[in-house]
Amino acid sequence: MSLDLSRIRAITLDLDDTLWPIWPTIARAEVVLQNWLGAHAPATQALCQQPGVLRAIREQVHHECPDLLHDMSALRRESIRRALLRAGDDPALAQDAFEAFFAERQRVELFADALPALEYLSSRFPVVALSNGNADVQRVGLGRYFYASVSAREVGVAKPDVRIFQRGAQAAGVPAQQVLHIGDDAHLDGVGGLQAGMQVAWLNRAGHDWAHAPHAPHLTVADLGALCACLAKDG
Incomplete structure (x- = not known):
């Protein structure tokens, strides 16, 4: 399977770990949250520092609130609220605590190839952000590069469900068959995009093996610069 450049009329693009590394971002946000709790709800901060407490609260929220599973912000906010309750602090503080985290x-700290790629892609195609997470391209400072943004929260399903890919194609105004989806996760982005009828470019920065046969991406690249070079071949 190879990439058919003539079919591409729009791009859907993953965000976390495609344009920036997600875990350093989350780690910094967790520190900010704990510092906020220390200033406004010290009993909750102390509770959260106990081994296993946060994980147990999050697992409980996942189990008891299945309607929130595709809304990372709501899950985080509810976990904070429950921690506040358990520690005896005011649960109404959850919103402000979440805002500090959010x-x-x-x-985010972009990969070096992210901005040049966004500039190139957005100059040639409508680019739609397609994410399971809760990054906001406007707040991140990248809104000018995106034609639209689609999240699991608003669709009610997450990648690899084909419906979120279909929504992305609709946002771009083209059939799924005319979309190139770009993302780093072989299963969520790769298999999901293929099942939705899109062409897929797998961003494989770490050099992993593809483990999802009989599915296969149309293109595998080690960085976004290589992707743009490939797309430039059609002039």
């Missing part, structure tokens, strides 16, 4: 979560 603001830091939007302070």
Whole structure:
């Protein structure tokens, strides 16, 4: 299977671990949250520092609130609320605590190839952000590169469900068959995009083996620069 450049009329693009590394971002946001709790709800901060407590709360929320499973912000907010309750602090503080976390979560450090790729892709195609997470391309500072943004929260399903890919194609105004989806996760982005009828470019920065036969991406690249070079071949 090879990439058919003539078919591409739009791009859907994953965000976390495609344009920036997600875990350093989350780690910084977690520190900001704990510092906020220390200033406004010290009993909750102390509770959260106990081994296993946060994981147990999050697992409980996942189990008891299946309607929130595709809304990372709602899950985080509810976990904070329950931690506040358990520690005896005011649960109404959950919103402000979440906002402290969320603001830091939007302070991403882009991969070196991200901005040049966004500039190139957005100059040639409508680019639609397609994410299971809760990054906001406007707050991140990349809104000018995106024609639209589609999240699992608003669709109610997450990648690899074909419906979120279909929504992305609709946002771009083209059939799924005319979309190139770009993402780093072989299963969520790769298999999901293929099953939705899109062409897929797998961003494989770490050099992993593809483990999802009989599915296969149309293109595998080690960085976004290589992807743009391939797309430039059609002039």
